[in-house]
Amino acid sequence: MYERKMPLTIDCGLHLTKEVLNGKWKPALLHAISLDIKRPSEILRLLPGATRRVLNVQLKELEEHGMVEKKVYPQLPPKVEYSLTETGWSLMPVIDAMNQWGDANRQFLETVISQDRRTPQVSKSVCQLYRNMKEERKTG
C-alpha cells in the first residue's frame, strides 16, 4: 500500500474537506450512496467510467475516513451494502452544492475546459442516470 512521503496539509477546513473528497470518484460515490444505491455492483453500473478496482479502493478510503459504513452479509454469493455515517450525511450539503454549481454552469464550464491547453477529449453521458434515478425515487 502506498505511503505518503510529503507532509499532509491540513491547516484550514478547506484542506481537510479536500482530503476527504480527494479521489476521482469520491463525491460521486457519496452521492450515489446517499441516493440509496448501496451495493458495489449497483454503484459500478452507475459509474461506467470507473473500474471495480478504483471503487474498492476509494470506498475503503471513505470508510477509513468515517464517511461510509460497510455491511457485509455472510452469504453466497457475497452481498455488501454501504451507507453514509452521520458525518457522511453532514457532508451532503457540500456535495449537493458542488453538484448544483457544476450543473448550473455546465455550458460555460464545458467551453472553458475544452479550450484548456490540456484536454484532448471528454467523456460524458453517464450521470444522466443519476437524474433518472432521482426522478424514479421521487415519483415511485
Place this chain on the structure above:
Amino acid sequence: MYERKMPLTIDCGLHLTKEVLNGKWKPALLHAISLDIKRPSEILRLLPGATRRVLNVQLKELEEHGMVEKKVYPQLPPKVEYSLTETGWSLMPVIDAMNQWGDANRQFLETVISQDRRTPQVSKSVCQLYRNMKEERKTG
C-alpha cells in the same frame, strides 16, 4: 506544458466542479482572493506551504477556467492583482461550505486522517492567518 492523455470525465455537475477545484491550492486561492487578498505576494505569504511556482500555475488555470481575472499594472516593480469573476463569486458558497464543514469536523477528521494507512506527518498552523485577517477586516 502537460497534455492529457486520458479522456476527461465531465458527466455530472460533481465532476465539473471537481475539475475546476482540482489543484492542491485552488480552493484556498479562491478563498484568499474573495477576502481581497489579491496580490500574488500577499497570497504567497498567506500560504507558506505553497511555492511561487505552484501558485502561478494554479492561478493561471483558475484564470483559464474563468474563475479569476488578472489585472497587470504596467509598473516597475510589477504589480498584479487578481479578482473573482462573476462565475468565481458564484462558487464561493461551495468553498465556504467546504471550509465550514472541514472546520466543524476538524477534530474528528484529524483523528481519522492521522490513522490513515498513509500519512506520516501533518503540517498545520497556517490558515489561522485566514481567520486573523477575516477578523481584522471585520473590525478594522
Place this chain on the structure above:
DNA sequence: AGGCATACGGATAAATTTATCCCTATGCCC
C-alpha cells in the same frame, strides 16, 4: 464443465500533479 454473478485485492504500469532548481527583468537602498 463452462459461464455468469457477487466481491476483494496484489502487482505493476501509466498518467497526472507537485516539488525543486534555476534563470529572466527592473528599481531602490546601503
Place this chain on the structure above:
DNA sequence: GGGCATAGGGATAAATTTATCCGTATGCCT
C-alpha cells in the same frame, strides 16, 4: 556591486493517483 522586492516561467525530478491485468472464492444455471 550586492541584496531586497516585484512577478513569470522552463526543465526536470519526485510524489501521488489511476488504470490495467490478473488471481482468489462460491453458488447457480445450462
